[in-house]
Amino acid sequence: AQSVTQLGSHVSVSEGALVLLRCNYSSSVPPYLFWYVQYPNQGLQLLLKYTTGATLVKGINGFEAEFKKSETSFHLTKPSAHMSDAAEYFCAVTTNQAGTALIFGKGTTLSVSS
């Protein structure tokens, strides 16, 4: 079974500051890992994903995440926050077996102040 823990339900940064959202996973088989973003009153949008290969993956809007197997982590970063990044972010895990459901963390709300 898979699970995800997102450390910090709320992160606040200033515009232009580094964004770091933490995600740790548990999986008995090699995981596929994802970050989704949800803006207020909107649906979930895929930010980036890791399946195999390069452990540093880049996504939309300048975000990236690094898969670290030894630390069972998949933290999301962005060098410089924009006001428009304010949203809720969800980390999710699944496996390479077709049909396995995506399991989500509880989410981290990112606030960006000017």
Added chain:
Amino acid sequence: DTGVSQDPRHKITKRGQNVTFRCDPISEHNRLYWYRQTLGQGPEFLTYFQNEAQLEKSRLLSDRFSAERPKGSFSTLEIQRTEQGDSAMYLCASPPRPLNTGELFFGEGSRLTVL
């Protein structure tokens, strides 16, 4: 636009009434998922279809909930005798392509409020 459509977007009902939600997934794809999202929580898996077969159900799916996918196209999620605890956003999702790469594309959800 993810290509996943859900209807209605909002539903307000009184406790004890039945409600039904519809999902039209990305066309030509055989897998469809339902999730529930409550305020301040991540989406929680409810059930999964491959074509018309319901292959997996979460323990969250009590006997008041039923999901169908006739003919393997659109799907419906019905909640009977609604309770206030059923108030949530109900999300439908499907993979963007037949090859399994794990990700799901989500519809914008159907928000249920039970008074």
